[in-house]
Amino acid sequence: MSVTNVVIVGLGLIGGSVALDLKRRGFAAHIVGVDSNEGHCAQALELGLVDEILPLERALNNAELVILAIPVNAIAGILPGILDKIPEKCSITDMGSTKQSICLAAASHPKRGQYVASHPMAGTENSGPGAALYDLFNGKVAVICDEAASAPLHLQRVESMYKVLGMRLLRMGSAEHDLHAAYVSHLSHITSFVLANTVLAKEQNANTIFDLAGGGFESTVRLAKSSPEMWAPIFEQNRENIIHALESYIEHFQKFHRTLVQQASDETRGLMADANRIRRVLTKMDDKTSKKGPAR
Amino acid sequence: MSVTNVVIVGLGLIGGSVALDLKRRGFAAHIVGVDSNEGHCAQALELGLVDEILPLERALNNAELVILAIPVNAIAGILPGILDKIPEKCSITDMGSTKQSICLAAASHPKRGQYVASHPMAGTENSGPGAALYDLFNGKVAVICDEAASAPLHLQRVESMYKVLGMRLLRMGSAEHDLHAAYVSHLSHITSFVLANTVLAKEQNANTIFDLAGGGFESTVRLAKSSPEMWAPIFEQNRENIIHALESYIEHFQKFHRTLVQQASDETRGLMADANRIRRVLTKMDDKTSKKGPAR
Numbered sequence: 001m002s003v004t005n006v007v008i009v010g011l012g013l014i015g016g017s018v019a020l021d022l023k024r025r026g027f028a029a030h031i032v033g034v035d036s037n038e039g040h041c042a043q044a045l046e047l048g049l050v051d052e053i054l055p056l057e058r059a060l061n062n063a064e065l066v067i068l069a070i071p072v073n074a075i076a077g078i079l080p081g082i083l084d085k086i087p088e089k090c091s092i093t094d095m096g097s098t099k100q101s102i103c104l105a106a107a108s109h110p111k112r113g114q115y116v117a118s119h120p121m122a123g124t125e126n127s128g129p130g131a132a133l134y135d136l137f138n139g140k141v142a143v144i145c146d147e148a149a150s151a152p153l154h155l156q157r158v159e160s161m162y163k164v165l166g167m168r169l170l171r172m173g174s175a176e177h178d179l180h181a182a183y184v185s186h187l188s189h190i191t192s193f194v195l196a197n198t199v200l201a202k203e204q205n206a207n208t209i210f211d212l213a214g215g216g217f218e219s220t221v222r223l224a225k226s227s228p229e230m231w232a233p234i235f236e237q238n239r240e241n242i243i244h245a246l247e248s249y250i251e252h253f254q255k256f257h258r259t260l261v262q263q264a265s266d267e268t269r270g271l272m273a274d275a276n277r278i279r280r281v282l283t284k285m286d287d288k289t290s291k292k293g294p295a296r
Numbered sequence: 297m298s299v300t301n302v303v304i305v306g307l308g309l310i311g312g313s314v315a316l317d318l319k320r321r322g323f324a325a326h327i328v329g330v331d332s333n334e335g336h337c338a339q340a341l342e343l344g345l346v347d348e349i350l351p352l353e354r355a356l357n358n359a360e361l362v363i364l365a366i367p368v369n370a371i372a373g374i375l376p377g378i379l380d381k382i383p384e385k386c387s388i389t390d391m392g393s394t395k396q397s398i399c400l401a402a403a404s405h406p407k408r409g410q411y412v413a414s415h416p417m418a419g420t421e422n423s424g425p426g427a428a429l430y431d432l433f434n435g436k437v438a439v440i441c442d443e444a445a446s447a448p449l450h451l452q453r454v455e456s457m458y459k460v461l462g463m464r465l466l467r468m469g470s471a472e473h474d475l476h477a478a479y480v481s482h483l484s485h486i487t488s489f490v491l492a493n494t495v496l497a498k499e500q501n502a503n504t505i506f507d508l509a510g511g512g513f514e515s516t517v518r519l520a521k522s523s524p525e526m527w528a529p530i531f532e533q534n535r536e537n538i539i540h541a542l543e544s545y546i547e548h549f550q551k552f553h554r555t556l557v558q559q560a561s562d563e564t565r566g567l568m569a570d571a572n573r574i575r576r577v578l579t580k581m582d583d584k585t586s587k588k589g590p591a592r
Contacts (some may be wrong), residue, residue, distance in 0.1 A: 005453070011454040015393075017564070019495060031446035031474055039340050059425065064363045064533070074344070080407055086584045090361070096327045097374045097511070104403075108333060115495065121507070121508050121509075121510035121511040122510045122511070123510075123511065123512065133384045140510040141507045143507075143508075143509060148425060148525045155330075160507070168386075168507075170507055173475075175399040180499070180504055180508055182513065183494070183495050183498045183499060183507040183510050184495060184499065184504070184505055184509060184513045185508060185510060185511030185513060187390070187494065187495070188491065188512045188516040188517070189510070190512045190549075190552060191487050191490075191491050191516060191549075192571070193517055193552065193567060193568055193571040194406045194545060194548045194552055194555065194571075195483065195484065195487050195545070196570075196571035196573070197552075197567060197570055197573075198479070198541070198544050198545045199479050199480060199481065199549045200543060200570065200573055200574060201485070201544070201548070202479050202541075203476070203479060203480065205400065206576070206577045209480055209574075209577045210577050210578075211417070211437045211438075211439075211464075211466055211478040211492055212417050212481060213417075213480060213577070213578065214417035214418045214419075214437060214474055215393070215417045215418070215419065215477065215481030215484070216419065216481050216485055216488075216519050217480045217481060217484045217515075218578060219518055220484040220487060220488055220513050220515075220516055220518070220519060220579075221574055221578070222515055222516070223512050223516060224571040224572065224574045225572060225574060225575040226568070226572075228564075228568035228569050231568060232561055232564055232565045232568065234297070235556055235564060236559070236561060239556055239559070242556060243496070243553070243556055244379070245498070245556060246549070246552075246553045247489070247492060247553070248494050249494045249499060249549075250495070250546070250549060250550070250553070252490045252497070253486075253487075253490045253542070253546060253549070254546070256363045256486060256489065256490055256493075256542075257539070257542045257543070257546070258524070259418065260535055261536060261539060263535070265532060268524075268528055269525075269528045271489060271493060272489055272522070272527060272528065273524050274490075274492075274493055274496065275488070275489040275490075275492035275493050275496070275520040276520070276521060276522075276524070276528055277492070277496055278492040278495075278496060278505075278517055278519040278520045279298055279520075280502070281505045281506050281509070282506075282509065282514060282517070282521070284516075291519075
């Protein structure tokens with residue numbers, strides 16, 4: 001399956017990377033880019049991410065597939081209006097990191113069936129068209145949410161697109177998605193932001209951080225470079241789950257701290273041994289990634 | 297400068313990686329390995345990390361340079377006895393992640409001048425001889441501590457070794473080293489251990505973690521795979537600095553949590569923008585690594 005006219009709204013890391021692979025892998029014959037940032041539009045054209053830039057309304061006229069790759073508050077805001085305007089056979093999906101609020105925004109829309117709620121679990125800490133990468137999604141998982149609310153044609157088209165990107169497909173409810181995303185993705189970003197803030201507050205001399213960052217700091221703090229414009233709306237939309245995740249993290253952190261204060265070395269070792277179990281999970285991931293198993 | 301007989305005590309990730317590069321880069325003519333783990337000895341020979349395996353006392357007889365790459369409590373325990381036994385012209389260094397306790401263990405030894413306290417700021421989350429890598433140290437920083445306590449010949453020999461490994465040299469007091477290491481290295485490991493524990497406690501199904509780990513989790517949790525046997529002694533020896541670092545982290549974390557609870561979105565954004573300043577520090581690092589500037 002391929003699509004003649006794909007419209008990508010939002011030409012940053014995610015939208016730009018989708019464009020690169022959909023074109024190269026022959027899924028999209030023509031890609032129209034839409035972005036409220038004129039500099040990003042010019043850069044996306046220059047980098048060859050899209051074939052042309054159009055204003056949103058004109059772009060929608062001939063669209064067969066619309067992809068929203070903008071911050072989650074913007075997705076929730078714009079989705080009903082886009083559903084109003086798209087042609088009857090056009091599919092629309094979004095790539096936001098929260099799903100409940102966005103699904104709610106479209107829930108009562110008469111054209112809800114044309115919308116497929118999704119979240120490709122891939123990214124980097126960089127943003128903007130210049131951050132777009134080939135193969136960003138390859139071997140990773142795309143979550144499709146609340147699939148019963150989407151019409152089969154549209155579900156099939158969006159799933160085809162993700163398969164072309166090399167992704168494994170996973171289906172779950174939007175509430176379940178948001179809960180898991182809070183722990184496995186959103187919390188990681190907050191621990192990194194806080195690590196950066198702690199170290200920057202202590203180390204007045206940037207050279208010291210730079211010199212010593214080889215000792216594990218760099219990878220752990222990588223996500224602290226992430227865009228506040230993208231992440232603040234995610235934290236707002238998934239606020240309750242994230243607050244629970246943060247509170248659970250604080251409890252585990254204080255437990256670790258207590259073993260050091262009490263010089264309970266066996267307990268410190270026990271907590272580290274518990275944490276080591278993550279190796280099995282991540283090794284499993286390496287296995288599956290390299291095997292590139294069939295989509296589920 | 298090169299050395300005919302190098303003795304490496306501890307044939308894990310660090311000792312094994314040092315061996316690989318010292319041999320390949322022509323610094324060491326003959327490398328003797330010492331390890332209390334017989335399986336590691338056999339594996340180190342099989343992988344060609346060392347030329348021969350000897351018991352510690354025999355290995356020391358002809359040593360010109362002894363490198364201790366074992367957990368920091370073992371270094372502090374063994375260092376005075378090794379100083380007793382090594383030949384007069386032999387240099388000894390250690391690669392432990394704490395420096396004050398180790399320097400204290402050797403402080404009053406009549407042969408203290410033969411010891412150079414050092415810490416190469418490089419590693420991975422893996423351990424054992426099979427984890428050894430070429431170029432692990434290349435472009436990273438080696439910290440030399442309390443250099444006034446080391447005799448010039450020995451200081452020069454150890455610094456030459458680190459230059460051969462491709463490292464930039466940095467000198468600082470052992471107390472200063474331990475303070476910075478608590479924030480820039482040891483804290484990162486604890487935030488990763490705690491992240492793993494939080495997510496493993498919540499997600500009973502390992503598949504869910506595996507499926508969603510593309511969303512930033514994997515890099516942030518990487519250090520949670522680190523060895524408790526190596527890290528528990530580091531936490532003990534640098535306990536006070538680490539407790540301060542943990543308490544500062546908890547404060548920053550609670551501040552972030554509070555902005556979400558209070559829906560103070562501007563403040564959340566402000567904390568993320570503060571954290572983004574780490575990008576400049578890490579970019580600077582990329583620049584310097586790629587330039588491979590002269591050692592300081």
